[in-house]
Amino acid sequence: MRAVRFSRFGGPEVLEIADLPDPRPGPGRIRIAVRAAGVNASDWKKRAGLMDEGLPQTLGHEAAGVVDEVGEGVTGVAVGDRVFGLSEEGGAQAERALLSHWAPVPPSIDFAGAAALPAAVETATRSLDRLGVGGGDLLLVNGASGSVGSAAVQLAVARGARVIGTAGPANHAYVRALGAEPVAYGEGLVERVRALAPDGVDLALDVAGSGVLPDLVELAGTPDHVVTIADFTGARTYGVTFSRGEDGRAVHALAGIGELIGSGRFSLPVARTFPLDEVAQAHRFGETGRARGKIVLVVDSPDQGFTCP
Secondary structure (H helix, E strand, O other), X not given: OEEEEEOOOOOHHHOEEEEOOOOOOOOOOEEEEEEEEEEOHHHHHXXXXXXXXXXXXXXXXXXXXXXXXXXXXXXXXXXOOEEEEEOOOOOOOEOEEEEOEEEEOXXXXXXXXXXXXHXXXXXXXXXXXXXXXXXXXXXEEEOOOOHHHHHHHHHHHHOOOEEEEXXXXXXXXXXXXXXXXXEOOOOOHHHHHHHHOOOOOOEEEEOOOOOOHHHHHHHXXXXXXXXXXXXXXXXXXXXXXXXXXXXXXXXXXXXXXXXXXXXXXXXXXXXXXXXXXXXXXXXXXXXXXXXXXXXXXXXXXXXOOEOOO
């Protein structure tokens, strides 16, 4: 099978499409013929040598496609089912991938839209769970227009929370459409938030980094009411919780997101799709920081005859 791999660290030019053996699903796993796979910021961080040291590496932890093999002990899913999900093994940016957690593709979206969901939905849900966001809470989301941020806004609103979201002025209408009250990020953030919430906020989630944690702690009143997924160093400095998933992933969110999508309460736009062979271009586009929504690689698999729109 064809799969995205790199054998040295560097820029997008180190990415290659390698011919690798098809994976086989062990107990509790399924294998899919991949139709689309999500691209995340962690991919170019790994490619640049900022995360994992081992080489070579294959990329991808989320994908959507058609089940073509089921591992021992797996129930409730069959060959031919359309599913999306997460791969603990990685290597999901390929023609075949193993999924460790999955759910049916919601009928109203295509494979590209489904592949955009797993990481953003899991990360947002895990962060909201860690903060204990519920009805009546006032939540501040730093980075509300990105894929994880927009997921967090919508999921928090679905829980009954009031949400304020930071974003650039060009994205304020989008953040407002998600159900949040937009404010500009940068210097003067505390004053702009207090103009909307004079007593500050109950909870704050940082998905964008940018050194904003002192402001979030001031607005939330205590580091215990702030979670970041983007600023490990700042979290240690200011006593804020940093969540990368080692404390347990919110995989339960995959099964529930279809209902929210079906009811019109959740959507996650695909910023742009690229063929698998153009993964380097996908990285270049992602690193510009201009993508509103997820970047997705699409796979045209000859044995299934499907081309993702």
